[in-house]
Amino acid sequence: MAISTLGYALLGLLAREPLSGLDLTRALQQRVAYFWHARHSQVYPELARLEAAGLVAHTVVPQRDRPDKKVYRPTEGGLQALREWVAAPTDLPSIRDELVLKVASFWLIEPEQAAARLLEQARLHEERLALYESFERDVRAQDGGELADPGSPAFATYLTLQRGLGYEREYADWCRTAAAQIARGATRNVAADGSLDID
Amino acid sequence: MAISTLGYALLGLLAREPLSGLDLTRALQQRVAYFWHARHSQVYPELARLEAAGLVAHTVVPQRDRPDKKVYRPTEGGLQALREWVAAPTDLPSIRDELVLKVASFWLIEPEQAAARLLEQARLHEERLALYESFERDVRAQDGGELADPGSPAFATYLTLQRGLGYEREYADWCRTAAAQIARGATRNVAADGSLDID
DNA sequence: TAAGTCATGTAAAAAGTTACATGATTCT
């Protein structure tokens, strides 16, 4: 019974600090959303599978003002499985990007609409970028000293953050450049047949 | 019965030229692999669903030296559905990147191994980049004149290609920068405890 | 006591991967 990628994602988070299912779900929807994502309906069953396989164990932690929670931590076997997976080569990911899929058919719609969609998308990516930049400030402030040590979790976090930042910057830039190219093309066509205008 | 994203992907390809299931599969594994991907076992059933919904139709085309094939083309309704989907806003995609997930746990393994994995991955992305650069040359050579017209399929192809190129460049750069940062950090640690070396 | 958050689950359906299967045609 092989471990799923989601299983390794959970092990990777638990290797840093013990967490409950809800904590893990929150991480997978916020902190870590730029490289892995899952819902709670995936997290709880996966934790049960990992525990059945002896890779994590939980303790029930009573809380004063909230319901009890199950806090999971990796077993020695779980950590070992994680290390082996982390050290193994990785295939190129297969990409599925709905926006780019739409852009491939932008020749079917009005250039004005196409450009507007791209600018809209650019704003969304810039919002995320701002969020990641605030993460970056947090990391620098909290873990400044460890950021040069490849053996520290903070260093690894910093590397992945750089990827998130680079990804969002590149994406937003592409959106704006593409929108501009559409506008330029549409304007040029106006000059040719004098029937359209761009704002 | 709503149309799946894969359905729109197929409609988008068929809107450019009539294709068989195998042609579509090939496109989804090569030409357009940088924004959508699918196997033939997904393509054939999806084509059947689209046809049942009246969005595409096929004709059997006999071939001289090969088995007959079914060539699909979109119906007027299929084109209309595609146009509406293309013009609609798109949510930010949820990302699942196995390499970055591993990098988040790189603090668990030897820095030398971590850096080697990143350089390995950089090479893979640079290979893809070279492939996309050859696509770009093809597009420029074949459709040079249409590349300024937002109403032409070639223009849309060019925009998506720019995205693929930017994505791969950014990814490869990040891999190399991250590997260098790991090497630098590991070297610095050597200086501190004098127990390791980097080649 | 009603609404809201915390916390943990299950069920059903959709999407995607891997494996199995078959027939036509060509090339060696």
Place this chain on the structure above:
DNA sequence: AGAATCATGTAACTTTTTACATGACTTA
């Protein structure tokens, strides 16, 4: 005749999403 490619499909399984469900505790 056997291997290779072209072409189209189905079956079983895994992964992911969406929806349903329930109980503890807090605050207004």
